[in-house]
Amino acid sequence: MDYSKILSEKAQVLKPSGIRKFFDLLNEMTDVVALTVGQPDFVTPWHIREAGIESLEDGKTYYTSNSGLISMREEISKYLDRRFGLTYDPKTELVVTVGGSEAIDIAVRACLNPGDEVIIPQPSFVCYGPLVSMADGVPVYIETKEKDNFKLTAEELKAAISPKTKLLVLPFPNNPTGAVMNREDLEKIAEVLRGTDIMVLSDEIYAEMTYGEKKTNTASGHVSIASLPGMRERTIIVNGFSKAYAMTGWRMGYTAAPEPVTKQMLKLHQYGIMCAPTTSQYAAVEALKNGDPDIEEMTAEYDRRRRFIVDGLRALGIPTFEPEGAFYVFPNVGVFGLSSEEFCEKLLYDYGVAIVPGTAFGDCGEGFARISYAYSVKHITEALERMGKFVEDLKKGKYKE
Amino acid sequence: MDQILQLLEKDCRLTADQIAAQLGRKPAEVAAEIARYEKEGVILGYTALIDWDKTDREYVSAVIELKVSPSRDRGFDKIAERIYQYPEVQAVQLMSSSGYDLMLIIEGKTMKEVAYFVANKLATLDSVISTATHFVLKKYKDMGVIYGAKNTDERDQAYYGLQ
Numbered sequence: 001m002d003y004s005k006i007l008s009e010k011a012q013v014l015k016p017s018g019i020r021k022f023f024d025l026l027n028e029m030t031d032v033v034a035l036t037v038g039q040p041d042f043v044t045p046w047h048i049r050e051a052g053i054e055s056l057e058d059g060k061t062y063y064t065s066n067s068g069l070i071s072m073r074e075e076i077s078k079y080l081d082r083r084f085g086l087t088y089d090p091k092t093e094l095v096v097t098v099g100g101s102e103a104i105d106i107a108v109r110a111c112l113n114p115g116d117e118v119i120i121p122q123p124s125f126v127c128y129g130p131l132v133s134m135a136d137g138v139p140v141y142i143e144t145k146e147k148d149n150f151k152l153t154a155e156e157l158k159a160a161i162s163p164k165t166k167l168l169v170l171p172f173p174n175n176p177t178g179a180v181m182n183r184e185d186l187e188k189i190a191e192v193l194r195g196t197d198i199m200v201l202s203d204e205i206y207a208e209m210t211y212g213e214k215k216t217n218t219a220s221g222h223v224s225i226a227s228l229p230g231m232r233e234r235t236i237i238v239n240g241f242s243k244a245y246a247m248t249g250w251r252m253g254y255t256a257a258p259e260p261v262t263k264q265m266l267k268l269h270q271y272g273i274m275c276a277p278t279t280s281q282y283a284a285v286e287a288l289k290n291g292d293p294d295i296e297e298m299t300a301e302y303d304r305r306r307r308f309i310v311d312g313l314r315a316l317g318i319p320t321f322e323p324e325g326a327f328y329v330f331p332n333v334g335v336f337g338l339s340s341e342e343f344c345e346k347l348l349y350d351y352g353v354a355i356v357p358g359t360a361f362g363d364c365g366e367g368f369a370r371i372s373y374a375y376s377v378k379h380i381t382e383a384l385e386r387m388g389k390f391v392e393d394l395k396k397g398k399y400k401e
Numbered sequence: 402m403d404q405i406l407q408l409l410e411k412d413c414r415l416t417a418d419q420i421a422a423q424l425g426r427k428p429a430e431v432a433a434e435i436a437r438y439e440k441e442g443v444i445l446g447y448t449a450l451i452d453w454d455k456t457d458r459e460y461v462s463a464v465i466e467l468k469v470s471p472s473r474d475r476g477f478d479k480i481a482e483r484i485y486q487y488p489e490v491q492a493v494q495l496m497s498s499s500g501y502d503l504m505l506i507i508e509g510k511t512m513k514e515v516a517y518f519v520a521n522k523l524a525t526l527d528s529v530i531s532t533a534t535h536f537v538l539k540k541y542k543d544m545g546v547i548y549g550a551k552n553t554d555e556r557d558q559a560y561y562g563l564q
Contacts, residue, residue: 019560
C-alpha cells in the first residue's frame with residue numbers, strides 16, 4: 001500500500017523533531033550527564049499520591065462528568081483566586097483536561113476557522129504550531145530576543161497582526177528561555193489587543209515557578225493577562241499540575257475561559273476524551289486543597305539550583321540570560337563560533353553532557369541551548385565541570401578547522 | 402529557618418562557594434556564618450551516613466529504654482551525663498513516655514556484646530530502675546535518607562520535543 005496517498009496530508013507534512021537522531025544516540029551512550037528533561041525530578045508528594053491510591057481502594061473507577069469532578073472544579077476555582085486573583089465559575093468556565101497539552105489542543109480548535117492566523121512567540125514549546133496546522137490555522141511566528149529578555153514586545157506583536165489574526169499564544173513563564181512577563185509587560189500587550197477580536201491562549205503551566213524579587217500582589221508572584229482590565233473576556237487560560245506539583249505522569253490540566261468559549265471546548269473534549277482520568281482527578285483535588293506548601297518547598301529548591309547554574313555558566317564565560325521562571329536556563333552558546341547543534345553534539349560525544357540545542361524550539365533558538373535544572377546540585381556540578389573542560393578546549397581552538 | 406543550615410543538614414560536603422551560589426550571597430559571608438555556627442555550637446559536627454550492612458564490619462545496634470530515678474537537684478541530667486560517657490552509647494535522649502525516661506542507642510559488634518553492656522554497665526547503675534533492649538534488625542530510613550534506595554533517574558533523558 002502507498003500510505004502516503006492514503007493518510008492525512010496535513011498529518012504527513014507535520015515535521016517530527018529534527019534532533020531525534022542525536023537523542024537516540026544519547027540513549028545508547030553510557031556515562032552521560034544529561035540536563036535535558038522538561039519534568040521535575042521530585043516525586044509527586046506522598047499525600048497526593050495517597051489520595052489517588054485511596055480513590056482506587058474506594059472503588060472510584062468510574063467516568064466523571066465530562067468537564068471533571070465538580071469538587072475538582074470548585075477547588076481549581078478557589079486556587080485560581082488564591083494564587084492569581086482570578087475568578088472563574090466552576091460550573092460553566094472550567095474544563096479538566098488530559099494535561100496542559102489537551103487543553104492547548106481544544107483551545108486552538110475551539111477558536112480557529114480555516115485560514116485563521118495564530119501568532120506564536122518563539123523560542124517556545126513545540127506543540128503550538130503543529131496543533132494550529134491540524135486545525136487548519138496558520139502559525140505566524142514572532143522571534144523574542146535576548147536583548148528584550150526574551151519577552152514579547154507590543155511593537156513586534158502589532159507588526160505581526162493582520163486582518164486574519166485570531167489568536168495570540170502567550171507562553172510565559174517560558175519554556176525554554178525562562179523569561180517571564182510581568183504586569184507592565186502584559187499591560188502593553190493588552191493595550192494592543194483591547195477592542196480587537198483577537199483571543200489570547202495564555203499557557204501558564206509554569207505559573208508557580210517564578211523567582212527573584214516578587215513585584216506583584218499575587219500570592220504566586222505570577223500575573224495572568226486575564227487579570228488585566230478588559231482581558232478576561234478574550235483569554236483562555238491553560239494550566240495544569242505537571243510542573244507545580246510534580247505530577248507529569250498523572251496527565252492533569254485544565255482550561256479557564258468565559259462560558260461561550262468553554263462551551264465549545266467542552267464539546268471537543270467530550271467527543272475526543274470523554275473525561276480526564278478519575279484517579280488523577282482525586283489526586284489533584286488533594287493537591288489543590290493541601291499542596292501549597294509543596295509548591296513553596298519545590299520552588300525554593302528550583303530557585304537555589306537556578307542561581308547555582310546561572311552562576312556556574314557565567315563563571316565558565318558563557319553569557320547567560322537571567323531566567324525568572326520555569327526550570328530552564330537558555331545560555332548563549334553561540335559566542336564560541338559553533339552552531340547550537342554543533343555545540344551540543346560535541347559536548348555530548350566528547351564530554352558526555354547532554355543539553356538541548358535552542359533550534360529545537362524554533363529557528364530563532366540558533367545560538368542558544370536549553371539546560372534544565374530539574375536535577376540535583378550534585379548532578380549539575382558534575383555537568384558544569386565537564387562543560388568547563390569543553391569551554392577551555394574551545395578557547396584553545398580545539399574545534400577550529 | 403536558616404537556609405545555610407537546611408542545605409548543610411542535607412549535604413554537609415557543600416562548600417561555602419556552592420552554598421553562596423545557590424543562595425545568591427557572597428562566599429566570604431557564608432563562610433563566616435558557618436564559622437559562627439560552629440563556634441556557637443549550633444553546628445556540632447559533620448558526619449557520614451554509612452550503611453554498615455554493606456561493609457564487612459561486625460555491627461549491631463539497639464534501642465534501649467531506660468527507666469531511672471531522677472536525682473534531687475539535677476533531675477535526669479546527672480544520670481544522662483553519666484551514661485553518655487560510654488563510647489558504646491551513640492545517643493541519649495530524654496523522652497516524654499510514661500513507660501520509661503531515657504532512650505539510648507547502643508552500638509556493638511554482636512548482640513551478645515550489647516546485651517552484656519546493658520546488663521553489666523547500665524543495669525548496675527544506682528539510679529537505673531529497669532532496662533528494655535530492642536535490637537535493630539534492618540534500617541529502612543535514617544536521617545531522612547532511604548537505605549538501599551535505587552539511585553537511578555528513570556525519566557527519559559532524550560528530548561524529542563514534547564516536554
